[in-house]
Amino acid sequence: MKLYFINEYLGDIHNTGVEGMWVYAEITPSKNIDKFNDFFAALVDEENDFEEANFSEEWVDDNNWFVIDDENRKKGICIPAVYPDGVIAWRWR
Template sequence: MKLYFQNEFLGDIRNINVDGMWINAEITPSKNIDKFNDFFLAIVDEENDFEETNYNEEWLDDSNWYIIDDENRRMGIYIPAVYPDREINWRWR
């Protein structure tokens, strides 16, 4: 599987596990993910309030995030949580 924001490839996803509505896996990031690092850190930081006004509106639009599966099908997801250890969690839209 592959993670995309709009038409931008952000990384390969492997070792997928399903836990109820949530999917978690490992992501091998592409260099394109670097500009999202602060955004993802803010999303997963449970100690602080997430300030939407600090980020690009397009990044906050769920319709811009999707996964391409191994059969080349595009499947929409809600904004993923990408952790510093490169764990990724998401839900299907």
């Protein structure tokens, strides 16, 4: 699978597993993901509240996030949690 934000390719997703409503995997990021590093760091920071107002409205809109599966089908996801260790988690929309 491949992760996208609008039309921007952010990385390859592999080693996918499911736990309840959550999908967990590993991501091999593209260089395009760099501009989202602070956004993802804030999103996964469990010790502080995530402040949507600190980020672009487009970034916090679930409709802008999706994956392309191995059959080249576009599937909508909620904003993914991308961790510094290369783990990614999301829920399907």
